[in-house]
């Protein structure tokens with residue numbers, strides 16, 4: 001069964017990158033143990049959009065080594081070095097393939113459109129949102145318009161000593177979910 005988690009940091013006003021597309025404002029908050037290693041150990045695969053992929057390629061080291069990485073893109077293959085698979089299929093098709101390969105525990109790493117595609121497909125079970133105590137005023141929004149209304153139940157909130165507020169949410173299957181919907185199928 002697909003078990004997708006959104007694990008992401010957003011500014012207090014809801015942005016994941018600033019107006020220049022940079023995530024440098026996150027750096028002062030990275031030197032803190034949020035339990036990432038335990039999270040990383042329990043996921044099988046990472047799905048992201050092509051902008052996030054391109055940004056990650058600028059890091060000194062590929063941060064997702066050892067896990068299957070799928071890049072959602074309609075622009076065709078971007079690189080040939082085997083670090084990621086470039087995929088123009090839907091969230092449901094990608095998730096079904098991963099599930100068949102025994103890689104059902106997916107981290108939907110961002111940005112907003114892949115996350116929304118997985119939410120709309122009913123594939124996300126959990127949100128783990130790190131609210132960074134910074135108001136950027138402008139930038140790339142985490143939350144983009146989608147097709148589906150969902151409910152969430154708060155599981156736990158931690159106020160870290162550096163001011164980051166981490167909240168775990170469980171997505172609650174909407175009432176009246178049809179038996180043939182992705183929610184029950186995948």
Ligand SMILES: NC(=O)c1ccc[n+]([C@@H]2O[C@H](COP(=O)([O-])OP(=O)(O)OC[C@H]3O[C@@H](n4cnc5c(N)ncnc54)[C@H](OP(=O)(O)O)[C@@H]3O)[C@@H](O)[C@H]2O)c1
Pocket residue numbers: 007008009010015016017021022023026048049050051052053055056072073074075088089109110111112113114117140
């Ligand atoms: N704060 C954080 O924790 C965090 C986490 C992740 C990313 N980020 C940052 O946030 C920014 C993300 O930017 P973004 O949200 O604009 O980019 P993104 O989601 O990473 O990439 C957007 C692009 O991916 C492709 N794509 C997205 N959804 C798709 C879908 N459903 N099907 C097919 N293709 C799809 C499209 O491009 P093509 O079809 O042209 O390829 C789209 O323009 C980056 O700056 C990144 O570094 C921050």
